[in-house]
Amino acid sequence: MDKKHKLILVEDDNALGYLLSEYLxxxxxxxxxxxxxxxxILKTKTNVFDLAILDVMLPDMDGFELSQKIKSINPELPFIFLTARSLKIDVLKGFSLGAVDYLKKPIDEEELVVRIYALLARLVNDDPQEEQASQYEIGDYLLNMDNFELNYKGKPIKLTGKEFDLLALLAKNKNQLCTHKEILTTVWDKNDYFNKKSLNVFISHLRKHLSQDPKLSIVNVSRRGFMLRVEGE
Incomplete structure (x- = not known):
């Protein structure tokens, strides 16, 4: 991330609060x-945040009521609910109050991060004043985000929609690990066995597309995920 986004996490469970704050x-x-x-409420009045993560079950006020008080302080602050409740009525209530997402406990830390990235990216894309990257340089290749095209020294290479989405995710995080869960949740919207099998096929396709530049490699990090490695960067 180019900008270090500021989050407020509201969680009364000491173990979970510590784990999530450290992981994020x-x-x-x-x-x-x-x-x-x-x-x-005090911290929201004295600080500017990009996103609020609210536990529904708090000792002094439920998260639904808290979200409305926070909105009265900062109407533009988006929020995610965390809850052990699984009743449909609670989920619907959360969204009716303006939540941008709703995660059920126990929380999967990697999934939470993927959701946060996606939400912040969407919010940034909704801001006309925020300049977006229109292309990514990948060695001798250029990935054009405007026309969904990969070019090698000016020569276009045709990609399928999933190939483009996968390469875009790897390019945004080049020389950094993208976990299986992050990739599957972002590109396929679902983390399961069948999509994981498909992922390996798409990785093979991308390796062929990028084979003309020896500085590039898509590395399989055993049991964890993949990394687009660019030598010299």
Whole structure:
């Protein structure tokens, strides 16, 4: 991430709050952890955040009511609910109050990060003043985000939609690991065995497309994911 996004996490469970704040910090976010609604309201009044992550079950106020108080302070602040509740009515209530996402406990940290990336990217894309990367240089290749095209020294290479989405994700994170779960959730919207098998096929296709530049390789990190490696960068 070019910008270090600021998150406020509201979670009264000490173990989970510590785990999530540390994990999100490792992923490049600046995290402010509030352990109850009162702390969250105070921190929202004195800080500017890009996203709020709210536990529904808090000791002094439920997350639904807290979200409305936060919106009265900062109407533009998007929020995600975390909850152990699985009732459909709670999910619908969360979205009716303006939540941009809703995750059920136990929380999968990697999935949470993928959801945050996707939400922040969508919010940035909705901001006309925010300049977006229109292309990615990958060694001697150029990935054009406007016309969904891969070029090698000016020569276009035809990609399928999934090949393009997969290469775009790897290119945005070049020389960094993209986990299987992150890739499958982002490109296929579902992390399962059949899509994981398909992923290996698409990786093989991309390796062939990128084979003209010896500086490039898509590395399989055993049992973890893939990395687009560019030598010299």
């Amino acid at each position: 910090g490792m992923k490049g976010f600046t995290v402010t952890w509030a352990k109850d609604a009162a702390q969250a």
